[in-house]
Amino acid sequence: MNFKSLTALVATTALCAPMAFADGHMAKEMTIVSWGGAYSKSQQRAYHDPYSEMTGTKIINDDSSAEAVAKLRAMNEAGNVTWDVVDVVAADAIRLCDEGLAMEIDADTMLAAAPDGTSATEDFGELLVSECFIPQIVYSTTFGYRTDLVGDTPPTSVCAIFDTEGYPGKRALEKRPIANVEWALLCDGVPKDEIYDVLATEAGQEQALAKLATIKDDVIWWSAGADTPQLLADGEIVMGSTYNGRLFSVIEEQNQPVAMLWDAQMFDLDGWIIPAGLSPERQARALDYIMFATDTQRLADQAKYISYGPARASSAPLVGKHADLGIEMAQHMPTDPENAKNTFLYNYEFWADYRDDIDAKFQAWLSK
Amino acid sequence: MTDASQSGPMLAADGTPLKRSLARALRMQKIRALLLIAPLLLFIMITFILPIGDMLLRSIKNDIVPDTLPKTVVALQDWDPSSNTAPDEAVFAALAQDLKVAVESKTHTRLGSRLNYEQTGAASLFRKSGRKVKRMDLEADAPFKEAFAKIDKKWVEPEIWKTIKAYSPRITNGYFLNSIDMQKGAEGGAEARPENQRIYITLFIRTMIMSTVITVSCIVLGYPVAWLLANLPARQANLLMILVLLPFWTSLLVRTSAWKVMLQQQGVINDTLVWLGLVADDSRLIMINNQFGTITAMTHILLPFMILPLYSVMQTISPTYLRAAKSLGADNWTAFWRVYFPQSVPGIGAGSILVFILSIGYYITPEIVGGTKGVFISNRIAYHISSSLNWGLAAALGTILLGIVLIFYWCYDRIVGIDNVKLGG
Numbered sequence: 107m108n109f110k111s112l113t114a115l116v117a118t119t120a121l122c123a124p125m126a127f128a129d130g131h132m133a134k135e136m137t138i139v140s141w142g143g144a145y146s147k148s149q150q151r152a153y154h155d156p157y158s159e160m161t162g163t164k165i166i167n168d169d170s171s172a173e174a175v176a177k178l179r180a181m182n183e184a185g186n187v188t189w190d191v192v193d194v195v196a197a198d199a200i201r202l203c204d205e206g207l208a209m210e211i212d213a214d215t216m217l218a219a220a221p222d223g224t225s226a227t228e229d230f231g232e233l234l235v236s237e238c239f240i241p242q243i244v245y246s247t248t249f250g251y252r253t254d255l256v257g258d259t260p261p262t263s264v265c266a267i268f269d270t271e272g273y274p275g276k277r278a279l280e281k282r283p284i285a286n287v288e289w290a291l292l293c294d295g296v297p298k299d300e301i302y303d304v305l306a307t308e309a310g311q312e313q314a315l316a317k318l319a320t321i322k323d324d325v326i327w328w329s330a331g332a333d334t335p336q337l338l339a340d341g342e343i344v345m346g347s348t349y350n351g352r353l354f355s356v357i358e359e360q361n362q363p364v365a366m367l368w369d370a371q372m373f374d375l376d377g378w379i380i381p382a383g384l385s386p387e388r389q390a391r392a393l394d395y396i397m398f399a400t401d402t403q404r405l406a407d408q409a410k411y412i413s414y415g416p417a418r419a420s421s422a423p424l425v426g427k428h429a430d431l432g433i434e435m436a437q438h439m440p441t442d443p444e445n446a447k448n449t450f451l452y453n454y455e456f457w458a459d460y461r462d463d464i465d466a467k468f469q470a471w472l473s474k
Numbered sequence: 475m476t477d478a479s480q481s482g483p484m485l486a487a488d489g490t491p492l493k494r495s496l497a498r499a500l501r502m503q504k505i506r507a508l509l510l511i512a513p514l515l516l517f518i519m520i521t522f523i524l525p526i527g528d529m530l531l532r533s534i535k536n537d538i539v540p541d542t543l544p545k546t547v548v549a550l551q552d553w554d555p556s557s558n559t560a561p562d563e564a565v566f567a568a569l570a571q572d573l574k575v576a577v578e579s580k581t582h583t584r585l586g587s588r589l590n591y592e593q594t595g596a597a598s599l600f601r602k603s604g605r606k607v608k609r610m611d612l613e614a615d616a617p618f619k620e621a622f623a624k625i626d627k628k629w630v631e632p633e634i635w636k637t638i639k640a641y642s643p644r645i646t647n648g649y650f651l652n653s654i655d656m657q658k659g660a661e662g663g664a665e666a667r668p669e670n671q672r673i674y675i676t677l678f679i680r681t682m683i684m685s686t687v688i689t690v691s692c693i694v695l696g697y698p699v700a701w702l703l704a705n706l707p708a709r710q711a712n713l714l715m716i717l718v719l720l721p722f723w724t725s726l727l728v729r730t731s732a733w734k735v736m737l738q739q740q741g742v743i744n745d746t747l748v749w750l751g752l753v754a755d756d757s758r759l760i761m762i763n764n765q766f767g768t769i770t771a772m773t774h775i776l777l778p779f780m781i782l783p784l785y786s787v788m789q790t791i792s793p794t795y796l797r798a799a800k801s802l803g804a805d806n807w808t809a810f811w812r813v814y815f816p817q818s819v820p821g822i823g824a825g826s827i828l829v830f831i832l833s834i835g836y837y838i839t840p841e842i843v844g845g846t847k848g849v850f851i852s853n854r855i856a857y858h859i860s861s862s863l864n865w866g867l868a869a870a871l872g873t874i875l876l877g878i879v880l881i882f883y884w885c886y887d888r889i890v891g892i893d894n895v896k897l898g899g
Contacts, residue, residue, distance in 0.1 A: 204583035463594040470673040
């Protein structure tokens with residue numbers, strides 16, 4: 107083959123590659139990005155499978171939610187967004203919305219109304235924390251403890267994490283300031299409704315870190331949600347924070363000697379965004395999926411597979427039994443009244459402003 | 475005839491001077507060679523050099539402020555930050571016009587997150603003001619200073635204006651200052667950050683020291699293995715080679731997690747030590763979530779990168795040299811140290827460069843087993859890339875890291891000589 111025909115070949119291949127790619131989107135296909143593991147499985151069974159069956163759309167799963175913000179920004183800069191619907195936590199959705207990387211959603215026209223006719227805006231209520239965010243579940247970061255390591259007095263208050271005499275042993279906390287500094291101030295005697303005012307001041311941040319310093323040598327800092335369940339199962343720690351669904355799995359599915367401590371759980375939201383800049387056709391398909399996957403019945407269905415609370419008020423009464431274990435799921439929801447006696451709701455506005463600043467101080471404090 | 479051929483230029487067959495003809499032939503050859511490597515060159519340029527160059531440029535680029543607030547930046551030129559009062563009406567009018575445009579393209583919140591890296595609160599200030607400015611009338615709502623004061627009183631305090639002014643040029647040294655624990659002072663000069671925010675210098679130093687320790691432990695552990703590989707009979711050597719390569723075929727995460735199972739307080743090593751009675755049950759050793767954990771796991775992971783170059787160099791050292799040394803009266807140690815070791819130095823050099831450079835860029839393993847004292851600068855770079863989205867700062871940290879590697883490389887070249895590095899025979 108001479109040089110000329112070689113270049114011709116290379117050129118044709120280069121031209122055909124993006125065309126083949128575009129064809130992929132023409133055939134009814136969409137890429138949905140989520141967290142992987144048990145969570146993606148619950149979405150597969152509650153949303154993807156019925157939707158594919160109904161519309162014939164092929165859904166491709168991509169487990170990249172942990173890096174979604176950075177990847178979306180890179181895709182946007184390269185002008186080639188390959189994702190159609192992305193599952194992110196609310197704080198990331200706000201960041202994406204601020205950066206202009208997610209499209210704005212009009213809840214009342216783009217989302218399904220509740221079966222009784224209540225508008226989507228009302229049904230989701232305060233959980234619509236950003237113009238771009240479609241809430242899906244309420245989860246919480248809360249504590250689990252080893253029942254065999256706490257003696258006769260199982261902890262009832264979150265402040266047990268600071269009580270190293272009553273509960274000796276290591277504890278696991280997340281390697282970031284969010285939630286930890288709130289718990290520290292709460293257990294340092296700051297009234298709950300003043301915590302963010304205190305935390306906005308230099309002195310308040312120091313107070314929180316000083317309180318955390320009292321247990322610094324007893325803490326294992328985790329960065330992946332699977333760490334605390336493993337540490338609890340191995341008996342490395344006496345108690346530790348993680349997502350409530352992970353603890354449910356350790357307690358109910360793996361039958362480990364672990365129990366939940368719901369006190370002062372930190373509520374957070376997880377949901378969908380649609381990337382900005384999709385072609386009209388792909389955008390329409392993404393919206394169609396979202397309309398289906400966030401209706402009242404679908405959100406209630408997801409709770410059959412994982413212990414996270416549906417974001418719609420109208421879904422709560424429809425939550426039934428776990429599909430495989432057959433146990434009643436309502437009492438395992440972070441939103442259950444019995445569990446939600448004392449809660450925090452992730453303060454999005456505050457953390458959007460203070461995250462960079464407090465994180466820098468927190469990391470400097472950690473490395474000392 | 476002879477005169478002419480000596481004084482005039484020598485001619486080629488077609489009558490052109492030979493020199494020019496030769497140059498043309500050589501040029502053709504060069505162009506052909508260039509054409510042959512052109513695909514590879516283009517590939518490397520497009521996929522490697524350009525993106526890296528672009529990333530490095532981000533460490534000084536600051537277009538977003540003058541692009542989003544063009545009129546405000548100009549109007550701010552006359553404002554004196556040391557006056558400690560907010561600027562006058564003209565600046566606020568410019569701000570209203572700029573924001574009105576920015577809100578349409580939704581760039582005001584992007585600017586807010588950019589300025590929030592420098593001043594806490596800027597994100598919500600811009601988000602909130604954007605919503606109000608959208609409904610503002612550019613004619614009727616003057617004076618704008620009062621209008622903005624009504625939106626948020628931060629607008630009439632000097633702090634936010636100092637930040638905007640400090641970051642109005644298109645090129646900034648702010649990210650680099652931040653990477654060495656400094657910040658822009660009120661007068662535009664550099665000053666040290668408050669002590670409770672200093673972290674990067676500590677991390678740079680820690681990364682260098684720990685990478686050196688990892689490299690040295692790789693040499694100490696890898697040298698005997700490579701020697702065995704090179705000197706055993708082929709059958710045993712092949713088996714050993716498979717054992718060395720085996721970790722390569724296992725996922726990095728699996729290997730790192732395995733170390734967790736080994737090293738943790740309720741782990742295999744501690745359990746064994748307690749069972750043997752060497753360690754009391756209530757004082758189990760802490761071997762993970764600290765520097766020891768990182769060094770152990772990373773030495774294990776990087777060991778093949780030391781063993782393989784060492785092995786390929788040692789294979790070329792003829793055993794007759796050692797025999798000759800011994801027959802001339804050297805004892806075992808002298809024969810090794812004076813004859814064998816100097817010949818294996820190029821292998822150590824190659825292995826050390828590989829291991830050292832790989833280890834300063836590692837972040838997954840330190841993140842999993844390093845706790846708080848065993849994490850590297852790359853963990854912070856990863857955080858700023860994927861979590862805080864402060865790519866400018868990440869780029870500045872990366873540029874400094876790249877600079878440090880180049881300095882090390884230069885020192886190595888001066889001291890050992892880069893010609894003295896061999897990856898094989």
